[in-house]
Amino acid sequence: MDPLPNDPAAPASAPPAAPPKAQRPPALWRNRDYRWWLSTDTSTGLGRALHNFAVPLLALYVTGDPAQAGIVAAIGQVGRLVATLPGGVLADRHDRRRLILLGTASGVLVATALAAFQYTGLLGFWLLTALNLLMNVRSGLFDGVPNAALKAVVEPRSLGSAMSANQGRDAVVSLAGGPVGGVLLVIGHAVPFAATALLNVFGLLSVLRVRADLRPRRDAADAAGATGPGGAGKPAGHDGGTSTTRAGYLREAWEGFAWLLHRPELRGVMAISTIVNLGMNAAVTSVVFGLQQRGESPATIGVATACVGVGMLAGAVLAPPLVRRVPTGWLGAVGLAACSGAVAVLPFVHTVPAICVVLGASMFAAPAINASLLGYFTVAVPTHLLGRANSALDLLAMGAVPLAPLVAGFGYAAWGWTGVLALCAGICGIAVVLAFCTRRLLAIPASDRWEDHAAANAREAALRR
Template sequence: MPAPSRFGRLRASLTMDLSPLRESRDLRLLILGSTLTGLGTQATLVALPYQLYVQTHSPAQSGLLGAFELLPLVALSLYGGALADRVDRRRVLLLVQIALVLLSGALAVGAYLGEPPVALLYVLGALLAGGNAVQNVMRSSIVPNVVPPGKLRPALALSFGLMQVTMVVGPALGGVLIAVGGLGTAYAIDAATCLGMVASVLPLSPQAPRGATVDDVGVWRSIGEGLRFVRSRRALLGSFAIDLSAMTFGMPRTLFPVLSLSVYHAGATGTGLLNAAVSVGATAAALTAGWLDGARRLGRIVVVAVIAWGAAIAVAGLVPSLGLAMLLLALAGAADSVSAVCRSTINQTVTPDAMRGRMSSVFSLVVQSGPRLGDVEGGAVASLTSARFSVVSGGVACVAAAGLIAVAFPALLAYDADVAEAELAEATAQADAAAAAGPA
């Protein structure tokens, strides 16, 4: 048999491994539901700050949404993590989806009736953030248990890549829906897609945590154990720190309506396109991430990717046209995608399943709170200076923070994926054997 050509080897290294999707019915169900609900979630992420800016004409008040979202996001992320390590994760995921249907429906009703009070928009946005935080914790905790340990990395890349597809289509769809049917239509679509997630979760097999030992431990003590676990794993903690800094300083999403309306004069459609541009690049990178399957030093890749993200964001704040800004945001999204796949692998492989819900709660907290802190930071800096200065300074700060974190967390740079995955496989086998043996 002739040796594969250089082009063939390159294509194989870029092609995503689809075998986890073919082999696992539960993974297919989970990804299908996540894709459906992700479309609506992204439409709302465009619609809500856009509605606030249109009603208030204030970047600071639009960015303040992030501050209102932080408390429920923190509380429900941590509480959801404790639940995920003691009860059936599938059941909680189902209940959360029903709550999200009701919240999105309330936003739709308010938009159809006119201009609801700004305070009500903050409250509903905060509750949506909390509900989505619990949803993300449950979903992240389930994925490693529906595929063999050897298939975890491609399963995570596949899950992240398809989620990025929703982040491409969702924001663009949200912008179009607002322009054509109004804000109420965008929120109604969100409610409908949450119902789609309900339909996908119903046939999912039960997802009780493996090796759980927290039944007789109070929730607050359980949360404390999870936080101590995260603190004790320096590679894990470093991955959280670098993502939090990247999103706090380098994610200018609250400024997209400001840039679209006042700089590029592109209206709601431009807002959706700026949001979607990040995910276009992220999707392209995630769906060609086959080369990461053989990578071992994932922490080093994370640091380089975050530096690339911050640099692209900084340059995006300087360019004069919507098209160039979208191109740079797409490059930033590609770098963030590589970072996210690597960070997800690090997080899941250093964490036993009995602790995975609580680890995922901190992960979800970091992933969701970072952009919201960025909303506050970006809106405040833009109010004091300008939207362009806010974007550029945030990108520069992101690059600086990545360098500092690389120095502060050498365990992140030393992480070896092959060693971590072998240890995970051994721990999983021991937990399964203990469960099969039953109580002593």
């Protein structure tokens, strides 16, 4: 009730009410749904790390030939890429909780089959190739679904923190994957796959505890800000809307590509990601092949690859303040230069301790790069397009990755340690040059201005159409 005019305690005129302060989003670790989401994503990610570590070494044991081992890994990567676009469409059509359940259940089945066939001694080149292909197709279809669901689990203002935390999680997974995989291989060649099956069971149980609605809805912010093909005028239903249901898979998949192609600040990022992922993956795979061929034990190789996780974990500690304070574009470009510089040292080191140090250094900047660029990407993409846009970005960024084991296998056979790693360093160097020459990338600001920058680019994209 307003004070009476003759009330001596009342001021002559009431001052205008102060604008309410914007409420801070709840602390990330107090978000129950985020904790269970992270539990699901971590357990399945660790299972994937164990599988990816064990398969190349098991292929080397089965075939004795780095080139054939590279073929096994490359075929699996091609299968993952082929399945990525349908996976994005599924993530935008259907309940993402059910898709995660289906993905973890199928992971249990394939990993159990790998363990059983290896234990009975029936796992030869062709059977290993087929089962690894199945596991990678499963990854292409379902591994991107948790990322598409993240926006329903945390508030937009928490996405930068969530991405930084995820990078720390990825570092721990990478750190654990090598040593744990090496130890499990020493116990028995079937054991890493049995562990992968158990981890997928845990992921399945964890996602059941998430209370948030993970169905792909289109909210008001998306309706106002979506631009580009497929970005406007589509009502959303619980399974992606009736118009989505009627559209063909190819058309829906193309909407993710078209959205990316109409965003000028992201086009350069796609090309740079493709090149640097090829160089970095080929370098790590070359190190694994080289150490195995000179007779190092699986445990030693596991420790060496774990140093990738050590570098990422150290970098993840610095990622949150860097994402908040440093412009995203410059953070990405300078970080790429640091990663590529470390890879350029690899051809000249040969002892295991030196290799460990350089591998760790090569990944030190990766968490900040990934958290900033992926955080901006997640803010910019409309919720109803997240699955397809993520799958399009994955396909473009990882499109050359199937070449990595081939570069490593055939390159090591032809040029040895120094030659193949020098080639990998040269590939990474091309990405660095492109990053510093891409003005749109360098213009992306720090995280507190992501929404404004994304909105400005959305308006520009709309005017150009």
